[in-house]
Amino acid sequence: MCKFASLLVATDPDEGNPVNGSDRLNENQLCCQRKNTIISHIKPGAVMTSSKEDLVQRAKLAEQAERYDDMADAMKAVTEMDPNLSNEERNLLSVAYKNVVGARRSSWRVVSSIEQKSGADQQKSDTDQKKVCMLKEYRQTIEKELQDICDNVLDLLDRHLIAKSESAESKVFYMKMKGDYFRYLAEVATSEKKDEAMKNSQESYQQAVDISKNEMQPTHPIRLGLALNFSVFYYEILNSPEEACNLAKTAFEEAIAELDQLNEDSYKDSTLIMQLLRDNLTLWTSDTQAEAEDPEENPGN
Known part of the structure; x- marks a missing residue:
């Protein structure tokens, strides 16, 4: 499958299959520049008893250390403590969960690909059969982790962030985020659950679009990312x-x-996203033309 770019806050590390490594725009490129301050004297397990300021600093330190699960835990606690997040806090929350879920999405694609290749062999030995079963169980384990992460984010959005957002910018940001995480659920779900996730994702994105068109300039990086x-x-x-x-x-x-x-x-952020839009458009247009020229290779289209 061809890879293409997508954005999460700025970016989806893989919005090519959204996050198949095609979201070549680093979230750090789109988010505000943060100081490289090393925070010391932070005790492990202090998330629940820390002040908001301490939690934010802990999240920044975790980001520097690339410990994104810790970063997500800290920002989840910040959100539950006070849902009126600043732009910096909002971006920290997004970056944290983007990396946490992105790792599972990448793992899921790898294991699913191996599983499909193994399942294509019609004549399997007992060892091969065991391997197929192991692959299935492992894929399901990753799916469960991914679904739990998405459910946590969606719960934060519905219970704390969306209802409390006071500006159009934050509302669009959170509704876009909601669309993203339902999309991630749709990637791994099947049958009715997939249909429900797709529906919820589309509705969330559309609500964000409706607000952004009325309240934000076409060049606004959040509107472009959406x-x-x-x-x-x-x-x-x-x-x-x-x-x-x-x-x-x-x-x-x-x-x-x-x-x-x-x-x-916002010039740098906006132009980066515009480049991603153009890259995707170029790729998708060429793919569509190729399918039209050789319909026998794409009988389903």
Whole structure:
């Protein structure tokens, strides 16, 4: 499968299959620059008794150490303590869970690929059969971890963040995040659960789009990131390349038209996401043309 870029806060480490390593935009590139301050004297297991300020510093330290589970725990505690997050705190929360869930998504794709290849062999020995069973059990273990992470994030969004968000920017950010995590559930779910996750993801993205069009400039990095991830949803989850291309093309062209009005503070973030939109659009267009030229190789399309 071709890889393409998607965004999570800025980015989905893999929005190519969303996160198949195609989200080549590092979340740190899109989020605010944070000071490289090393925090000392932080006791293990102090999350539940720490102040909000201590928890935020702990999250920053965990990010520097690339201990994203610890980072997520700290920011979860911050959110439950006070859901009115600053931009920096909001980005810390997003980066933490993005990396936590991203590791499981990547693992799930690897194991699923091995499982599919092993299952393709019609004549299996007893050893092969055991391997197939082991692969299935391991995939299901990873799925359970991924689903639990997504459920935790969605619970934070529904119980604390969305209802308490006071600005259009934060509302769009959280609704986009909700769409992302339902999309991750849809990637691994089957039958009715998959349909439900797809429906919830699309509704969340659309609500965010409706708000962003009325309240945010086309060049705003959060609005652009939303368009990027929503277009990936259409392409990757709904298998609707035409809709994905239309969404990406419209977002890119609207931003280009107002590029001269772009705020200097967000110029780098916005142009990075615009480049991802254009890259995806180029890839998707070429894939669609290739399928049209050789329909026998794609009988289902």
